[in-house]
Amino acid sequence: MKILLAEDEKELNRAVTMMLRHEHFDVDSAYDGKEALAYAREEKYDVMVFDIMMPQMNGIELVKILRAENIDTPVLFLTAKAQIEDRIEGLDAGADDYLCKPFARGELMARVRALTRRQGNLDSLYKGYGDIVLEQGTSSLKGPAGSERLNNKEYQVMEMLLKNTGRLISTDQMMDKIWGYDSESQVSVVWAHISFLRKHLDSVGSRVTIEAVRGLGYRLEDKESDKKS
Numbered sequence: 001m002k003i004l005l006a007e008d009e010k011e012l013n014r015a016v017t018m019m020l021r022h023e024h025f026d027v028d029s030a031y032d033g034k035e036a037l038a039y040a041r042e043e044k045y046d047v048m049v050f051d052i053m054m055p056q057m058n059g060i061e062l063v064k065i066l067r068a069e070n071i072d073t074p075v076l077f078l079t080a081k082a083q084i085e086d087r088i089e090g091l092d093a094g095a096d097d098y099l100c101k102p103f104a105r106g107e108l109m110a111r112v113r114a115l116t117r118r119q120g121n122l123d124s125l126y127k128g129y130g131d132i133v134l135e136q137g138t139s140s141l142k143g144p145a146g147s148e149r150l151n152n153k154e155y156q157v158m159e160m161l162l163k164n165t166g167r168l169i170s171t172d173q174m175m176d177k178i179w180g181y182d183s184e185s186q187v188s189v190v191w192a193h194i195s196f197l198r199k200h201l202d203s204v205g206s207r208v209t210i211e212a213v214r215g216l217g218y219r220l221e222d223k224e225s226d227k228k229s
Helices: 010-022 033-042 059-068 084-093 105-119 152-162 169-180 188-203 223-228
Strands: 002-006 026-030 049-051 074-080 096-101 123-125 133-135 141-144 146-149 208-213 217-222
Touching: 002 010, 002 033, 010 074, 010 105, 026 033, 033 049, 033 059, 049 059, 049 105, 059 074, 059 084, 074 084, 074 169, 084 096, 084 141, 084 217, 096 105, 096 141, 133 152, 146 188, 152 188, 169 188, 169 217, 188 208, 188 223, 217 223
Parallel strands: 002 026, 002 049, 049 074, 074 096
Antiparallel strands: 123 133, 133 141, 141 146, 208 217
């Protein structure tokens, strides 16, 4: 599931991004309305979470533009504006839900999950390249010989590889998307997780491998497919 977050308070933006990624969501974050509009026009998201009071373009204006362009992705507003008339304005603009600051993590996650259910089943399977399946609901990697439960970061790395089959994903891209720019982790953490995932692939009896191209990155390869070609 892919989420667009637009929040100009940097600390809150980072905190919400971490919360969502911990729940296995793929998150793009923006810090103003115009940046969020560019993201929304470029990518297909399952849910969008917007602050109302943002520079460049506020959340109300942003949602009105998106709805006028027939982008019907569910929108959750996060805002300090708690008056009834403010909520009515946000919902009338085209938002689907409204959560006032400060909010509890559990309530945010419940609201996001409710919106994702409108887009599809949260427990959908990400069918991978070849003979593996990544199940979001259980964080499991499944193959011909069984299944392995992945930890949070292993799951995110495998999901990124599955969503980009045929493309090389660099170490820097993984660090940025999964650990974040502000992480104190070193690039060696990516190498370690790739090693763990290779062991998981072996354990589930998969013919899929994680191939490394020196200096460029990693990608999934199906050994059976390679033989046929």
